[in-house]
Amino acid sequence: MLVTLKKIIDELGENQAVPAFNVYGYEDTKVVLDVASSLGAPAVLMTNRDAVMHMGSRNLCNLLKSIGEDYDIPICIHLDHAKSMEEIEEAVKSGYTSVMYDGSNLPLNENIENTSRIVQFAKKYNVSVEGEIGSVGYSDPNIKIQGKYTDVEEAKIFYDETKVDILAVAVGTLHRMTGQEAVINYELLNDIEKKLDVPLVIHGSTGVKNKDLIQLAKTTVKKVNIGTAVRMTFGKSLKSQFNTEEFDRIKLFEKPMKDIEGVILEKYKLLGFKKTSY
Template sequence: MLVNMVKMMKEAAVADKAVPGFNVYGYEDAKMVIEVAEALNAPAILMTNKDAVAHMDVKYQAALYGAMGEDTDIPVCVHLDHGKDYALCAKAICAGYTSVMYDGSGLPLEENIRQTQEVVRLAHACAISVEAEIGCVGYNDPSIHAIAMYTDPAEAKQFAEETGVDALAVAVGTLHRMQVQDAKIQYERLEQIQELTDVPLVIHGSTGLTDDDLTKLAATSVAKVNIGTALRMAFGHTLREEIMADSQAFDRIKCFKRPMEAIKEVIHQKYKRLGW
């Protein structure tokens, strides 16, 4: 069933769990997320990131993931990740997304608040949940120019109160697109943020976290953890092995079978580490 992410985050937070949000790029990885979630009786969040938006119009992605979500009994949220502006968030809402993230983290605080408020007004009128970011989670990719900036707890409190967002992404030590697990979480900063805010917190860039960190975060106010690079690496590396093993292979449905199983295992591991 299709839902926004408000209820699933609240229920996860009180149960010392966190819902993994997976960046998906099509039927294959979305199907694996839903299969694992069904087996664990857990909710699923299918996310569309900036690369996916550039590759395929959100209206087509909404149709695909929305249909997949409607065909299962578990709660499924179709979420726009890092919406760059009001127009894209509005387009996603109209297309059928049940949740959106507006990312104004690169803006001055007051402007981030103002623009987030506009997205919240539209989304809440349509029963769509909204995530936003305060501070800025950087990228472990030199081709992407984004200045990482840790979240200030006082600013997080102000932002949450003035915007009314349903989830707040915070920068406490992770980076997007990390390929090794050597991120250092600033737990003291995270504790200060959760003491000052009531809104469920979100961690981006979790591929760089150890398994122990994931388990530890699930016991905090963190209710959603974003996962993308871990799935892309599992899929891509396994696909390369398949093609190298048979240089004449050309049927992508056959080539995708082992990569799908590889990401299914990663998805299962992440769910288990987050308390499911």
């Protein structure tokens, strides 16, 4: 059942935040949906710019929609970190139900102007919009994007002007962290919560400690982005088989799919979804 991100967030239970997983094709998408279905939980399938450049928005969205037809759970297909109106338009017309515009490294007034235009466009298609204020940087030294904590007053101005459905904030995480070493600035998060009446998103959540994931689900954080943890597990599991005699693609993917299942299930449970059939 394809739904908007806003609908998923509106229907979350107490002390729950939905994990949003970056997916790249059939294998990881199927595992996310299998785990979510076993828990009776919603699924947010995110595609980043790398995946879109590799497959194209229409091909990727059609693949995810087709796989999702086998599941009786709420499913959102979300475009992550779009940098232009053209990317947003292509995704929306391809069938995405949620988009994120990332103008976080632009001047505030330009970020507001661009995001507002995207919100107005997306509303015509009943598509949710995520914006970002502050900037979540990268732990990868090859990516030259500097992190900057969210400024509370800027966040309020941004939300009041744009009325995004959900807002990504920078409170201590970095994209592509390979260890759980992030230090969450709860004082800043609390200040943001007091000033803004909007669900929040945490990016770069592979680096968030388990105890912090549990704590974040008790706040107004309602979406937690996870990519690196799944990619790392899948990649390492796949590489571990390269010295074997196996060459069949389907066989080679069996172990990685099983291994990421555990990662995905753990994140769901930490974020408030109780174990059922798994």
